Amino acid sequence: MANDAIDHQTALVGTWTSIPDAPSEQKPDHPSEGLYRLKVNSDGTLTPLDVIKMKSPSWIVKSRDGRFAYTTNEENSGAVTALSVDKSGQVQVLNSVDSHGQQPTHATISPDGKFLFVANYSVAKGGAGVSVFPIHQDGKLGEQVQQFPFEQGSGAVKGRQDGGHAHSTTFTQDGQFLYAADLGGDKLHAFRYHADKAQPLEADSARDVNFTAGSGPRHMVFTPDGKHAYVITEMAGEIAVFNVNQDRLEPAGRIKLNCENSSAEYRSGGGIILSPNGKYVIASNRGSDNKLLVFKIRADGMLGKPVSYSAKGIEPRAFSFDGSGKYLYVTNVFSNNISLFHFDPSNGELKAAGDAAKLATPTDIKFFN
Template sequence: MAEAAEHYQTALVGTWTSIPDAPAEQKPDRPSEGLYRLKVNSDGTLAPLDVIKMKSPSWIVKSRDGRFAYTTNEENNGTVTALSIDKSGQVRVLNVVDSHGQQPTHATISPDGKFLFVANYSVAKGGAGVSVFPIHSDGKLGEQVQHFPYENGSGGIKGRQDGGHAHATTFTPDGKYLYANDFGGDKLHAYRYHADKAQPLEADSARDVNFTPGSGPRHMVFAPDGKHAWVITELTSEIAVFRVNQDRLEPVAHVRLNTENSSAEYRSGGGIILSPDGKYVIASNRGSDNKLLVLKIGADGMPGKPASYRANGVEPRAFTFDGSGKYLYVTNVFSNNISLFHFNADTGELKAAGDAAKIPTPTDIKFFN
């Protein structure tokens, strides 16, 4: 009788394929070639398998059943790539569509799996906004069905907020609303989601949330029960805390991520996620800080005092738990490494375990199987 095939998790790592011009960067041996596929070893380290060649697949979003994935290709002429993932973890490109904007940085799938929502950041003024694509039953993306341009910036930080910059799209847990972080406009744009319509988003400006100019709302997470939400601001490096009341976000408080140094180079909020059990908020600060912050969530939704850990790399842009929830992986873009941490779900403590892998300019990581 033949032995059963070995089962293991695979990881997909997104990258920037052009070497960025950043003061803190450490030049990789050679530029990235695209989307890297790796095997997860029993100790949490990652072993390279192969690479799917494409331009700057900077963000990865997976379907709920893990059969499909979508990458935002963060180039001047932005695109989105649809992928199929088979049971063995093999990856195949299904199709590529125009993102209808520049530098798409983030995407999310509607809870019903019908649509993909893409945030076009656009460094230059005029290419920013949210684009909506139908997802076909075979995983392929259809042509764009809706587009919301973000033209106006708050002007809070000259050169960074002269125009709008869509940075992320996030659904409420009940699937009724989509929020889009407008980094340039210092705003969360609210949209009512209509699953049965060909154009599913309806702008609901009465539920928009305005931030103080110069904040730069970047990413967002909701509590699993939908009662609270947390937004990380890049330019002030804070977590804005919201209570959800009758489908509206009510501001509660702000939590600073760096309390030791208030200078601008130490303020650069990055990613924000929840621990697998939803009891902790985990965020990153970058710039001259390069830290991970773990905050226990109280019953009132307020994060406690941040526990601070070195990210063990430069520019911790994104981080994700593997399927077991025991390991946290951090993509450090400018030091070309993915750092590994053991996570204690009881205490929220992170224990550094060195590098999981060396990858040129890694920007995101997601796990399959």
């Protein structure tokens, strides 16, 4: 039965459609054409089916019922695309809207499914911030109803923090607050969520969290019980641990992703997720240290000593479990491969199982049943 469930899964893989100019980039034969649809085989490998042509669908967020998906089109003229996904895994584009910023890198849906919150990263100064879009009953996106510019950078890391850079948006477990990670400003911006209002976000600066200058907060996750939160920092290469008290984040500790080499090229925090059983935090480090780290969550919310694994690729940007929870997939952007790992939920152990697929500049992967 488990294999039947796996066989009926479809994977959507987001990409960059322009080839990055990076020293470690292994140039693909052809640039990506957009959003790729792949069949999940019983052994965890992926078979390409087709491609939905669009520009740089770098991040994918799925609706709670799996009927819809939304991609951030990470271009200078940022956009967000709404998609329908039917029971057979067929995908149709519903509509696309201006993201009202540059290089949108992340998005999240409110727990009630009413709104999409988009993080416009913006490499250049002036196009960063959070944009809010209503989600219609048919899955289409409405026009923007709110925008919060992130203008001020901390200036600690020249060229990276001259202005604000929104990198992700994450809801607290009770759905009452949204936190937006500002890599450029070394800050988490807090917003109270009002589901019944046309403009649902209200800035709550008393709950903002400031990081050490030069940290670069990137992505975050909350434990299933909502009592603890973990934020991965890109430039500091750390995980910041927080206790959550009435939706306020109270600092509880920091853990380095690389204890062996403290030089800047070995510090580049990437993605962070929880295991399906909520017992482990899985994070990536990039740069000259492309690896995954698995942390067991202790009873007090602190993280145990990590077990480190090679990411089996260059620049592990994002990673996801399939619907069975048995397989972990890692999108390695600069080596053009999706690496596959078997996951043991009893001890958090990962076992490398080669490439699930080869694909030009993969940036994210999500699964649909």
